[in-house]
Amino acid sequence: MAKVPLSTIAHGRSGDKGNHANVAIIAYTDAGFAWLKQHLTAEVVAAYFAPLEPSLVERFEAANVRGLNFMLYDVLAGGASRSLRTDTQGKTLALALLRMMVDVPAEANPDRKVGG
Amino acid sequence: MKRVRIGNGCGFWGDNLDAPVRLAEAGQLDYLTLEYLAELTMSILALLKAKDANSGFATDFIDVLGRLAPILKQQPKLKIVTNAGGMNPHACAAHAKQVLAKAGITKRIAVVSGDDLLPRLDELLATGHTLNHLDNGTPLSTIRDKVVSANAYLGAHPIAEALNHEAEIVITGRVADASLTVGPAAHEFGWGFGEPDLDRLAAGTVAGHLIECGAQATGGLWINASDSTNLGDVGYPIAEIAEDGTFTISKPGGTGGAVNIETISEQLLYEVADPANYLTPDVVADFTSVQLSQLKPDVVGVTAGTANGVTDTYKVSVAYRESFMSAGTLVIAGPNAAWKARRSGEIILEKLKHAGFTFAESRIETLGAGDCIPGVVSGSGDPPEVVLRVAVRDPRKTAIERFTKEFAPLVTSGFPGTTGYTTGRPPVREVFAYWPALVAKSAVTPVVELV
Numbered sequence: 001m002a003k004v005p006l007s008t009i010a011h012g013r014s015g016d017k018g019n020h021a022n023v024a025i026i027a028y029t030d031a032g033f034a035w036l037k038q039h040l041t042a043e044v045v046a047a048y049f050a051p052l053e054p055s056l057v058e059r060f061e062a063a064n065v066r067g068l069n070f071m072l073y074d075v076l077a078g079g080a081s082r083s084l085r086t087d088t089q090g091k092t093l094a095l096a097l098l099r100m101m102v103d104v105p106a107e108a109n110p111d112r113k114v115g116g
Numbered sequence: 117m118k119r120v121r122i123g124n125g126c127g128f129w130g131d132n133l134d135a136p137v138r139l140a141e142a143g144q145l146d147y148l149t150l151e152y153l154a155e156l157t158m159s160i161l162a163l164l165k166a167k168d169a170n171s172g173f174a175t176d177f178i179d180v181l182g183r184l185a186p187i188l189k190q191q192p193k194l195k196i197v198t199n200a201g202g203m204n205p206h207a208c209a210a211h212a213k214q215v216l217a218k219a220g221i222t223k224r225i226a227v228v229s230g231d232d233l234l235p236r237l238d239e240l241l242a243t244g245h246t247l248n249h250l251d252n253g254t255p256l257s258t259i260r261d262k263v264v265s266a267n268a269y270l271g272a273h274p275i276a277e278a279l280n281h282e283a284e285i286v287i288t289g290r291v292a293d294a295s296l297t298v299g300p301a302a303h304e305f306g307w308g309f310g311e312p313d314l315d316r317l318a319a320g321t322v323a324g325h326l327i328e329c330g331a332q333a334t335g336g337l338w339i340n341a342s343d344s345t346n347l348g349d350v351g352y353p354i355a356e357i358a359e360d361g362t363f364t365i366s367k368p369g370g371t372g373g374a375v376n377i378e379t380i381s382e383q384l385l386y387e388v389a390d391p392a393n394y395l396t397p398d399v400v401a402d403f404t405s406v407q408l409s410q411l412k413p414d415v416v417g418v419t420a421g422t423a424n425g426v427t428d429t430y431k432v433s434v435a436y437r438e439s440f441m442s443a444g445t446l447v448i449a450g451p452n453a454a455w456k457a458r459r460s461g462e463i464i465l466e467k468l469k470h471a472g473f474t475f476a477e478s479r480i481e482t483l484g485a486g487d488c489i490p491g492v493v494s495g496s497g498d499p500p501e502v503v504l505r506v507a508v509r510d511p512r513k514t515a516i517e518r519f520t521k522e523f524a525p526l527v528t529s530g531f532p533g534t535t536g537y538t539t540g541r542p543p544v545r546e547v548f549a550y551w552p553a554l555v556a557k558s559a560v561t562p563v564v565e566l567v
Contacts, residue, residue, distance in 0.1 A: 011339035017387055018552055024382065061391075067384075081155070085479065085488075087489065
């Protein structure tokens with residue numbers, strides 16, 4: 001197993017809710033979702049985003065779309081109204097998480113064929 | 117089975133002005149929805165209304181409506197549902213009437229109001245509606261004197277009622293975004309608000325949630341968007357809802373973008389906390405119950421949305437005056453661009469300190485060197501140039517104004533490679549902080565009027 005970016009097995013999207021952000025990570029395959037459920041824990045995500053000092057990270061499952069949804073509390077430096085950051089709404093957080101380097105089994109890799 | 121086609125041509129105030137026209141032209145729609153209100157739009161509209169009693173609504177809608185006029189003549193049955201009313205839906209309706217009259221069109225227009233709690237705020241507080249901050253429980257009374265707007269998120273019920281009164285255009289103040297879709301569906305199918313129609317309301321809520329951000333359902337922000345996705349010509353989304361609550365998401369033929377399991381899955385979870393309990397004024401929808409299937413290219417079927425009950429509260433969005441802020445940029449060329457940019461930002465703040473100005477909060481970003489999410493994604497190598505962005509926030513407007521004057525001097529007194537100062541001094545803007553709260557539904561009365 002070689003380390004690959006999380007984006008090899010999953011896609012996602014992120015956004016804001018006040019001063020909190022949600023990061024949805026969605027596996028391409030069932031094997032990928034099984035891997036995500038086991039390895040992409042709230043603790044792992046909290047550690048990855050530690051520089052943003054989340055007060056809490058919660059994980060929710062949406063197995064119907066092979067998705068994990070993470071709530072990152074108090075990570076937006078004040079939120080859309082008063083944050084001094086460029087990314088006031090956490091729009092780039094999903095892309096950042098998908099860059100995480102991970103060890104994944106070969107069967108989690110998708111043979112992606114979707115309409116473009 | 118009866119079906120209704122609802123297209124959303126606007127995801128926020130600032131969205132593409134041609135999208136509603138193109139969607140209505142080609143979408144074979146029964147309803148066109150247009151969503152204009154973000155969390156803090158209401159505070160800006162409240163201040164506009166305070167200055168001019170005829171303003172305080174999303175003026176883009178009037179422009180869009182004027183350009184929709186020829187389509188409304190060709191498609192006399194097309195109905196429009198929008199929250200463009202903002203803080204002043206009556207003034208919005210009056211302007212809408214004028215622009216339609218100019219085009220020789222008469223429509224039955226309904227206004228949905230009752231969401232504006234500001235005139236009633238002291239009465240509410242005095243009668244035990246404390247509007248505590250949702251995150252930390254602080255009572256609203258602690259910031260009462262700074263409040264500029266307070267709006268309850270109304271649901272789909274008054275929209276359905278307006279349509280039941282044969283309104284052809286419904287203009288609302290603050291309603292939940294998804295309710296713009298649930299309202300027409302409830303009207304068309306005679307859904308009630310409560311048992312036994314909660315599952316259908318939940319399905320309608322899923323449909324509304326999927327299309328409320330416009331092109332985000334049809335390829336916008338899609339992780340696998342590529343040049344072949346043709347986002348430059350992206351089509352806006354259409355929910356075709358059946359009486360039983362099943363629906364499809366599609367887009368007009370011949371447009372760019374993509375509707376597939378990936379784009380819909382990403383949007384399903386967008387700005388969601390617990391996907392099994394998505395709270396709206398109409399229903400608590402379980403997004404984990406829905407099943408997606410690709411029926412044909414750019415058509416995704418959605419089935420089996422279910423409800424987890426309904427709450428007895430409305431969400432309230434309060435905005436209050438907090439401080440002032442400004443952010444300025446310079447471009448710094450390498451070598452050592454990231455280091456030079458950070459030092460330049462520190463120099464700006466040091467000079468201001470020597471002049472007697474420190475700030476409640478300040479931030480230096482070296483964009484291009486991994487500062488968009490500070491400390492998480494680090495830059496590699498020595499980028500040829502970076503954008504220096506310095507931002508400050510403080511209750512004193514004078515301090516912020518002084519800050520805006522410290523960028524230009526670096527063009528001659530800073531490090532070599534300092535450029536990009538072409539837009540002049542950055543603007544100062546007032547900061548309205550966001551205060552989410554809940555209020556008992558019994559304390560709020562939605563009002564529907566034909567105007």
